């Protein structure tokens with residue numbers, strides 16, 4: 401009897417603390433509408449708390465996520481003094497992983513900081529230095545952080561991530577390893593996030609190695625290859641800013657569907673072609689067009705799906721969508 405109880409408890413705990421991820425898109429685009437630029441909330445399946453992957457848009461994304469029912473697994477206590485947006489933002493987002501400090505990846509964090517709680521900002525040294533010197537400096541914005549110019553409000557603690565070292569993201573089940581990327585000669589990053597043996601790869605803005613004259617993307621594929629072989633990667637989030645009409649010299653550190661296909665050729669080399677089939681590739685950072693009757697998102701979708709020789713599973717989330725990656 402005791403044994404049966406133990407087994408059933410074990411099954412229950414496995415189902416509660418399963419692997420995989422929950423991802424809520426806060427901002428799906430790479431410009432030009434403020435209120436919907438690069439930001440995502442990620443948590444390990446069975447966890448209560450989120451980490452933000454970039455922070456271009458925070459509160460408007462949580463609002464749309466609530467409207468779409470994407471926080472159905474988040475318990476909001478009745479006695480809280482905060483509204484639902486405020487509670488999720490203040491109590492359930494436990495930190496920010498910033499891929500690089502371009503405005504479309506940090507503006508939501510800055511604007512909402514006056515209502516935020518004590519959290520860590522994680523990033524490469526170059527990212528942290530840029531935020532320290534150019535954002536939280538009492539000129540662009542008060543210094544809400546623990547280092548930098550003038551009086552320090554100490555709400556945010558900078559956590560510099562060293563390359564190839566694994567860090568626990570505090571108050572979550574997640575761990576992260578960081579790889580550098582080249583984004584028009586500016587440093588960006590790829591975060592390899594682990595939840596109990598399952599992984600998600602989040603690429604910040606990045607240009608093709610060939611154009612950036614580097615091997616940084618290839619190095620990330622080398623790291624992802626063995627994990628793909630073992631079916632441990634539950635999703636790859638990567639940018640496609642422009643459609644194929646964009647000339648290489650006008651890319652400025654971004655990717656197109658044509659370049660995604662070339663990058664997949666190299667990823668296939670390290671992982672085996674067969675291991676890419678069905679792989680979740682989540683497309684981020686699409687730059688909307690303001691021209692009449694011109695839908696950049698639809699065009700990129702079409703170009704990717706028409707040339708999908710590896711049969712990967714392209715996903716194009718929009719603001720507020722919930723994705724379960726298992």
Ligand SMILES: [Zn+2]
Pocket residue numbers: 430438502504505605685
């Ligand atoms: Zn960007």
Ligand SMILES: [Zn+2]
Pocket residue numbers: 500502583605
């Ligand atoms: Zn950028």
